[in-house]
Amino acid sequence: MYYCGYFIVIFCVVLSDLGLILIIVFILFCLFVVLMERKLLAHAQRRFGPSIAGRNGWLQIILDLVKLATKELFIIPSFLTSVVPTLIALFFVNQVLFVQNFIFAPSAFFFSNLDGLIFYHLILVMFSNIILILIGFLSQSKYSLMGVFRALVHVVSMDIYITVTYALVVFFSFSGNFHDYTLTQYQTPYIFLLMPAGFMFLIIMLLESKRAPFDHVETEAEVVAGYATEYGGIYLLTFYLVEYFHLIIAANHFVIVFLGGWAPLSPKTMLYFLNFIV
Numbered sequence: 001m002y003y004c005g006y007f008i009v010i011f012c013v014v015l016s017d018l019g020l021i022l023i024i025v026f027i028l029f030c031l032f033v034v035l036m037e038r039k040l041l042a043h044a045q046r047r048f049g050p051s052i053a054g055r056n057g058w059l060q061i062i063l064d065l066v067k068l069a070t071k072e073l074f075i076i077p078s079f080l081t082s083v084v085p086t087l088i089a090l091f092f093v094n095q096v097l098f099v100q101n102f103i104f105a106p107s108a109f110f111f112s113n114l115d116g117l118i119f120y121h122l123i124l125v126m127f128s129n130i131i132l133i134l135i136g137f138l139s140q141s142k143y144s145l146m147g148v149f150r151a152l153v154h155v156v157s158m159d160i161y162i163t164v165t166y167a168l169v170v171f172f173s174f175s176g177n178f179h180d181y182t183l184t185q186y187q188t189p190y191i192f193l194l195m196p197a198g199f200m201f202l203i204i205m206l207l208e209s210k211r212a213p214f215d216h217v218e219t220e221a222e223v224v225a226g227y228a229t230e231y232g233g234i235y236l237l238t239f240y241l242v243e244y245f246h247l248i249i250a251a252n253h254f255v256i257v258f259l260g261g262w263a264p265l266s267p268k269t270m271l272y273f274l275n276f277i278v
Contacts, residue, residue, distance in 0.1 A: 030244040035061045068237040087138070091131045091242060104219050120178045121253070125162065125208065128246075129155045136227030147227040158204050167203045168194055169257055178256050185260040198258040205250035210243060 002263075035058070045131045129151060138146035170176055172193065173184045191198045 026245060026248065027241065029248065030241060031061045031065065032247070034187060034240075034245055035066075065237070069234055069239075071233040077138040087131050087135050091098070091128065091135065091238070092096070093153050118170065118178070118257075121168060122159070122162060126159055128157075132227055141230045141231040144227050147229070151227065158207050161200060161204050162208075165204070168197050181257055182260065189260040191258040194258070198254075201258065202254060205254055209250050211248045247275060 038060075039057070133148050133151050133155070135152070136144040169181070169190065172190065173181055175181070175184075228236060231239065
C-alpha cells in the first residue's frame, strides 16, 4: 500500500498520449534549469556554486537526483499511510496533464485545440492547490500547517484574480481555445491591449509557482519548508519536480495567452521560444 500512489503515476502516464516522452523531456529540462539557477545564485551571492562534480559542475545535479531518489528509501514515517502517497501521486499526475495540454505544439496533434481549455486549466490549478493543502495537513507538523494556511490564502485570493484575467482574455478573443489565441494575436499581442491584466497574471503565476519574492508557502526563515517539511527522499524529489514543472508551464502559458504564442513555420516561432526561455 505504501507504493500504491506511484502505480497511479505509471498507469496514468502510460495511458496518456505521449505522456511518458513529455515527462522525460521535462525532467531533463528541469535538471538543466535547477543547475543554471544554482550557478546564477552562486554568482549573485559571490560564493562557489556547483563546480567540482564533472566538468564545471555539470554532474552535480545528477548526483543530487540519485541522492534524493535513494535516500530514506526503506524508512517509512508513521504518517505516510497509503493516503498520502496517493495524494502525492495525484499531485504529480495533475502536472502531467498540465504538461500534456499546454506544451508548445501544433494544435492538430495535441489537446490544445479544445474549446474551453482555459477553464480546464483553472480547474487543474484549483485541484493542485487542494491536494497540496491535504498533503501538508496529513503530515502532522506545525510548520506544514503554517504552510497550508498560507496556501489557503493563495487559493482564496489568487484564483479569483486568475478567473478575472481569463474572463478578460475570453472577452477579447471570443474563445477559450489556446490555438485561437495565437491566431487573434498574430498582429497585436494581448500584452499591449491588456497590459494591467498581463502584469497581474505574471505576478499570479509567480505566486502559484512559489518563487521568490512570493515564496510565502515555504519560506525557509519562517516555516522551514512549508508543506514539505516532513517529507524526504523520493517525496521531496516529487515536490521539486512539480515546482519546476509548474514554473515551466506558467512561462509557457503566459507566452501563449499574452505574448502571441506561436505561428507555425514563421519567425514568430523563434520569438515564442525566446519569450518562453526569458
